[in-house]
Amino acid sequence: MSNIEYFREFPFISKGGIELTSPPIYNFNKITHPLVFGWLSLLLGVSAETMFYWNFYIGLALMGIALYFLFSRIDSSPWFVVTAFVLFAFYEGKGSYHGFSWVTPSFYAIALFLSGATALFYSKRPVAYGLPLIVLLLLTHSTGIYLAVLLLLSYILNESITKKNIKPLIAGILFALAISIVVLLAEFLYRQHLIPGSFTTSFQNYQKGDMVYAKDWKEQSIVAIQSIYKTVKMNDFNKYFYGLYTPLVGYGLFALVRQRKLPLVMLFGVLFAGLIIASPLSRFPMRFFYPLEVFTWIIIAYGLSVIIRKLFMSGVGEIHGETSRWPTWTRKVFESSMLIIAWLFLYNAIYQKADHTTYVKYSNVRFFDKERFLGFMKQNPEKRFVVFTKMRDIYLSYEGMWQNPQLLFPEKSDPQTIAQSPSDYFFIAENHRFLDENKRGEAHVFLPESASLWLSVDGLQPGRYRLEMIDTGLPRIDGLRLFSGDSVVSSWQTDDYPVRFPDEGMTPPLLLPWYWQLDKPWLFKKRPIRQDNIARITKRYSCEFRIDRPLKIITLENNGDDLSLNGVIRIVDLDRGGSRVFDFYWGDERVLKNDLGLMYDGRRYPLLWSGAYPGMLMTLEKNFRDVKTFSFYSIGWPAQ
Incomplete structure (x- = not known):
């Protein structure tokens, strides 16, 4: 949001000699998103925060359009288009890459990548349509140059291998020239201190330290092998390529090759190779897995649509000019088995969406x-x-x-x-x-050595009370003594205390069905929705004391080292019920300023904070x- 606000205040990038509160934090290769939405917020007269929220609706609509154009070019049949959209409705990604859940620059980079694939492989003017999209891709996210190079390479390979056409080499030179101009322009602006970041700074952020500091080629080879092994062992990778969903991927590729839809196969192969090559070079290999997973889902959707048509639409084999050498019962068993795996795939995708959405809701x-x-x-x-x-x-x-x-x-x-x-x-x-x-x-509240924290008990009647110190952040309180009139308490009880999220506003009024499942879903590592509202488990220290006569204050004397504490102090009336609360988190400032403070060397001080x-x-x-x-x-x- 801050970058959107920056371009809302400075729509032409230059700050015009104005002294900024803080140095700008945008990067040239991520400038498209904040610049466009900064302009929109300025034109529409809304705040950056409002525009950031609108961005989610705008982005999802644009992604839907990009997917529709690509799906309809791959196969205009509603069997495929509808199947693909049903699957992608639940595409959530993971924390290391956002999928379609978090509409940020990486999201728009994928949308542009999909649009670029449509332009290069399925339009009559690939250069005219593809070149602007690739330039935008370079300016949208730090992975843009990687995605642009893969698009260009896929296009050249597809045209030269499948169509024996060398003209795309000329287009490739134009694309490479455009990429070079954008990169060099960014470097020039960065070195002139006109922008805060460039492609070079992004490369440095992505660069893997182990590979950089390897002493020789043998050590580099070991690091590369270890990095690739780590990538292929990850659950997100192996479930597609040597796990439960491998038959879906394999059949989808088979169906695409059989129907001569080779551009998609070519692009998938280049993305797969790109991930393997990037693994030893990058600190964030899963960001390069993101586009591969998107196209893997498209391949799964295509294979699944073929199976659905065969099962539920008679004569489809003749329509596509296909003949099967398999016995009918064998084919039916195979296709039914694939549908079962596809159902499990969709089931887990739905619950992964529920899990990730819930995680984001309770995160930060x-x-x-x-x-x-x-x-x-x-x-x-x-x-x-x-x-x-x-x-x-x-x-x-x-x-x-x-x-x-x-x-x-x-x-x-x-x-x-x-x-x-x-x-x-x-x-x-x-x-x-x-x-x-x-x-x-x-x-934090500061409680120095040999000082006391005084708390107002004005109005409390004589009787039995319990003082509780909750979520203070203190590992132990052996040095604290409670003074109540003439009595002194130095023994404390300790128990676990759950810090809970407030119920109000934490969950939507209507929960969709996939949030109702309370048990652990099959093949799922953790529950999709929280079973409680506990944020964390902390400590509660408590002691009982008496008030024998009306008092103005009680004191907590610190006989140990200086302390920094937060949390809540609660005085519970054991005889009549009720409590008096001193909340260092959200308490009323009038209470925190007037009803407690410090005492040191016979002198009163206000409550002090560090x-x-x-x-x-x-x-x-x-x-x-x-x-x-x-x-x-x-x-x-x-x-x-």
Whole structure:
């Protein structure tokens, strides 16, 4: 989304001398997608986020058109076209490549690749139609040059071998010249610092380190063999080429050769060879498996459509000029067996779609009151907001943020400068409740050695209570003691605690039938939909205590090392029920600012947070759930 917003703000690429909040992060060979949708968002007057969502509908429609044109050129029979569309309705891919589930530049690269195949193999003007598509392909995704070369090679081989036609060599020279011009132009713009990335930078990102650092050809050969072996052993590869679905692939190829539909066979062979060659050279071989799998599915769909026609449409053999030497019963058994395998193929494709969709739904779940945050920025136009995040593109995707002087990233400032005029700054830090540990952010409550965390118990009646510290991130709390009036508690109980996703909004109101299956599907490695809403299992530390007389506060004294904690502190009334909650994740900032804080050396301090520059302590201003805004408090502890 941030790149869409960039081209929404700078539709002609040049920033015109404007100082940017952050360096641009687009690459020349991925420029088509953000540029086009940036223009569209500008013309239609919608935000980059809205356009990103619209992109899914637009992309799927364009992919449907590309598939239809290719399917109808391969075989215009509705038996094949309908069969192919039914299969591809459930084509989901995997996490390492997106399939048709995630409409991003790689998705559009596949759509252009399919359109290029239609233009080169099935149109009357392959050069006129194919050349613009190949240029677009080069500018759409980092795999574009690989796909363009394979298209060109397939076209030359098909024409020269099957048609004995050498004219495509001339077309090949034109295509190669176009590819070279685009690549050289990208390198020139990159070296002139006019664009942030080129084909060279993409090659460096894809390059496999083991192959680069191999000392001699023997070591390179070993690395190559190991890489190829690793590729062919992957389940996504072996299930098609030496596994359960191999008969479907084999029969589809046989049917294509028999019907002289050789361009598809030629393209499949080049894609297969390309994957094997790319495996030892690339860190991401599965990205090169993506186009091969698409054409493998087309081949399976073609073979399946032939079988369906033979089973359910009399006289089809005569229609195609085919005669069979097999006895009728043998042919029927074979075709029925193939249909059973095809049903298993479709069954697993459906449940793989359910699994992957569910995984994406519960992956990288973020809760951020964006509108409140943007409103808070507008309410404080004189402030600069220093953002500490591992996902800066989220902030850059908001309207006007590429050139908003309020937004500041850490590399453009330092704590010493901020300390000279701290009232000019706010700090944005994150603590994502449901992300993986390495993505959750660094905003934590700071509890130093020999200090106490005080919590308001004003209004609680005398009686028995239990204090629970939930999902704090602390491996142990041996050094904590609870003071309640004259009593002291230092023994804690520990148990596992499930952190659960909120039920509201996590699943659609209507679940399609393939989400109903609760058991493990046949030949499937994991369940297609979550059986619970548990994000992770963490620790809960608890102790019981008494309030013998009305108190204002209780305290948690830290007798160990400095602590950084988050999560939830809950005081449960064991006599009357109910609880008082201090939620460091999503709690009301008024509670977090007024109802708890620090005590040190006989003096009260506000609740202090870390998570910005090392050694800097902050106080909470606003809580936007996973994202929080802070004010500067001090450099180091004890605070001066």
